[in-house]
Amino acid sequence: MRGDLGVNLYHLAFACYIYDRFTGFGKSYRGFLQALGRELHIPNPVHRKELIVWLNRWGCRQFSHEYYAMSSKEILSWYSEGHVDVIPANRELWELTEEEVRRISGGYDELKRRLASKKRRDGNLLSVTIGPTGASKILFALRPKVAIPWDEAIRKGLGHTGSGKSYVDYLLQARQEVVSLSVSCCKHSVEIREVPTSLGRDDATLAQLVGEWYWVTQTKNCYPPSKDTVTCWAKWAM
DSSP: OOTTSOOOHHHHHHHHHHHHHHOSHHHHHHHHHHHHTSSOOTTSHHHHHHHHHHHHHTTOTTSOGGGHHHHHHHHHHHHHTTGGGGSOSSSOGGGSOHHHHHTHHHHHHHHHHSEEEEEEETTEEEEEEOHHHHHHHHHHHHOTTTOOOOOHHHHHHHTOOSSHHHHHHHHHHHHHHHHHHHHHHHHTTOOGGGHHHHTTOTTSOHHHHHHHHHIIIIISOOOOOOHHHHHHHHHHTO
């Protein structure tokens, strides 16, 4: 099964179960939110440090401890330019128009170009940028109802590049997944807004769970077993 055929409740339940139990990412994110008091405030230097520490834990090794102060300043500078203001804080991804989603492109491109750290290579001190993966995770931390993290494997698997245009195409693709999911929800009498609760993930947004689906299927190439296989397993459980 390919990841571009549309996600239903079963697909999402499987992927999110695998993600939450076989990685430490969910636990790390919940700890991050707890440290912040549930909401990230970039002007707060303590929050920025918590953000960078969490990014490290989420695999963003471009943020070197030696350069935390520099990357913190870069993130604050980007935030102060108002790039995140174009992303509604209290609306879900599927509630945005295509035009509203595409406005994210410029801020994402600007963020990925900001400095994360420096490293030495062949005697030279080179600049290391936040990059496409880091930018997506920072946007997710700021707007978890809309922005979705991605990594190189997801980009490659879904045919995207690291550009801002491609990132918004990815978000629009995820928005289409919610349309497919809504059909499954209607069939099983589940409200689309209640999907996280139905999956035992009250702490998550639906956009976040779709991102977990992409990570499990694209980054780890792990897909849900067929209906026949699940039926067989269910019989064995009796």
